[in-house]
Amino acid sequence: MRIKALFCALFCPLALVTTPVPAQSFDSDAPLSAPGWLSDTITRPHANIATTAAPQTITVMPLGQVRLDAVGILPFSTTGLPPDLWADSPPETLARLMLSQPAEGLPAMLGFTQQLALAELDPPRDAGTDAALFIARLDLLLARGALAPARALMERAGPADPRIFRRWFDVSLLTGQADRACAAMRASPDIAPTFPARIFCLARSGDWPAAALSLGTGEALGYITPDEADLIARFLDPELFEGDPLPPLPAEMTPLHYQMLISLGERPPSTALPLAFAHADLSNLAGWRAQLDAAERLMRAGAIAPEEWLAIYTARVPAASGGVWDRVAALQAFDAALLAGDPAAITRRLPDVWAAMRQAGLEVPFATLYADRLLRMPLTGEAAILARRVGLLSPLYEAVAQAAVAQDGPEQRLFAIARGEDPGAAPAGSATAAVAVATAFADTTPPERFTRLLNLGRTGEALLRAARTLGNGGGDMDDMADALRLFRALGLEDTARRAALQIMILERG
Known part of the structure; x- marks a missing residue:
């Protein structure tokens, strides 16, 4: 049976007598909002919505319950970070600092903040059960398109929490694992999918009548917008719309929309979309040019391994020139x-x-x-x-x-930095970055602006602030010098040297 006919037979009369109900939104990530491009996949509100404005004094947890803020995939033996790094920092402050890190920038800082996002550390002492820091760590990875480590972190935690499942579902869609995502949704009684997610998964499993029924119900009840219904209908039966112009692209593309458009042979270019979507262009189905663009974007963000980028760069012989x-x-x-x-x-x-x-x-x-x-x-x-x-x-x-053996003054200073030594004063007229690096490597005591945070047990917070200062490889000279000094004072010498060398050689500021 044609799906369009099935729609009308089942729902045309119903639509005449049913008053549409406004689509509901259950966004429990406020005030730290989720990435705007996440698909709307979960219908029930999350369990961490506040029921009172009174301050919390006691947190009660069942024995054996996983504290999400403590979940990580990089143990202390790998990172060398102290387990109490977050200690006395407010979880909301840490979450906001995590989300304020740039998506692209100095590779040393991209690597360091990704390590923080993946590290297995004790939760902040004041952490409740809302896992604000864990969700922020996930969203940092997603903003950079680091889908593989984000998925590993979510699977270590277990995707039972609806906020985690929502992100895991979208990561699965963008990495070619839609069937696995749908199987997990069907197998999770605590996960109630939205109509678009349910329809997508029913169609993937071959249950077209049930998918059509769900589309009609969702549209009649106002849970699916007209534009979204048009896209879903085309996804379910593209032959019925052959020759018709495509509806306008969604104002805010989600992985669910993206997958439906790909299935229709209308792959939108990922270059104007968030970094996470670039993973869909790494497959051979996207074409080599799209693969190259996606690989470069993801490599600049540190989201894929250099070997993966090189494999795409050397896959074929270029048949054109320029760019x-x-x-x-x-x-x-x-x-x-x-x-x-x-x-x-x-x-x-x-x-x-x-x-x-x-x-x-x-x-x-x-x-x-x-x-x-x-x-x-x-x-x-x-x-x-x-x-x-x-x-x-x-x-x-x-x-x-x-x-x-250094051949000139600039190389001599670079070699001194690489060895962790004082490079001497920067020559007159040097760039701000060079002066900042010279200042930082002349003094390893903790900078005064971070001393108060360190004394209060808020070391991780201080490091996030320093990483944000250095994130783009430029900025105020004193701020950069203090940030580098903090890394050195805390024994993160490798991070400090890499950052300083990249600042000097790349000249991104």
């Missing part, structure tokens, strides 16, 4: 020269590929992939200096500084 195609061609030519072990070819190719990587903001992933092999090549002159610059942006930065 991303020139970057791909430059990297492939350099990669071939390095594989051949040809110093002359490497010397020719290195400046071009480095310029291409700087244009795309991908210097650090490039260094991570190639520094080790590049530094073993017998290069001389400018090529050797550039190879050492690449090495200083890689995990081998300290070994580079220990093994090489």
